[in-house]
Amino acid sequence: MCENGTQAWDVLQLPDAPKLAILDWEMPGLDGISVCQKVVEKSEYKDSYLILLTSRDETADIVAGLEAGADDYIIKPFKEEELLARLNVGIRMLEMRAKLVNFERLATLTLTAGAAAHEINQPLTVVIGSADMLAMRLQMGGQIEAKDLEKYAANISDAGKRIGDIVKTMGDLKKFVVKPYIEGTYILDFDASADVSSDG
Numbered sequence: 253m254c255e256n257g258t259q260a261w262d263v264l265q266l267p268d269a270p271k272l273a274i275l276d277w278e279m280p281g282l283d284g285i286s287v288c289q290k291v292v293e294k295s296e297y298k299d300s301y302l303i304l305l306t307s308r309d310e311t312a313d314i315v316a317g318l319e320a321g322a323d324d325y326i327i328k329p330f331k332e333e334e335l336l337a338r339l340n341v342g343i344r345m346l347e348m349r350a351k352l353v354n355f356e357r358l359a360t361l362t363l364t365a366g367a368a369a370h371e372i373n374q375p376l377t378v379v380i381g382s383a384d385m386l387a388m389r390l391q392m393g394g395q396i397e398a399k400d401l402e403k404y405a406a407n408i409s410d411a412g413k414r415i416g417d418i419v420k421t422m423g424d425l426k427k428f429v430v431k432p433y434i435e436g437t438y439i440l441d442f443d444a445s446a447d448v449s450s451d452g
Contacts, residue, residue, distance in 0.1 A: 257282030277306035
């Protein structure tokens, strides 16, 4: 339990911050509205559930509280049963948010894996094909001219660099753009995603 809004804000910034918080509108230091606003500004995805507690019961006050980032609003005085019911709603909402985040991560992973396989397939084919042709020429005992050797080496090198670029792009992506792959299936568009990510 925090003694004022400043302490509440400090606690909500901790790595192990509570996911559900009850904030009084009127608090010393930062008021509940200000804390809600700071939580929303901290991240584009607010992973906490904030309940604003207040004696203000005007519609404009309720709207202001919700627009500030509160997820629910309880007017004082309240019954214990009402508070427990609101807390249970908050817990269910947090559980649903967590499931949604996990689903989005899985969907992104699936899109990324499909795109990686698609993008890497072509240069990987070049690497394997060039290496196989080189091995076959060597096994046949034939002489390999320097220009042919250079060509195979260049093909393998270029394709290897392309695979390296794809892997690096995957690691740098912050935003994702998808494109149609086959009917009903989408994959990550590496080039478009890289452009969006570099723009911030």
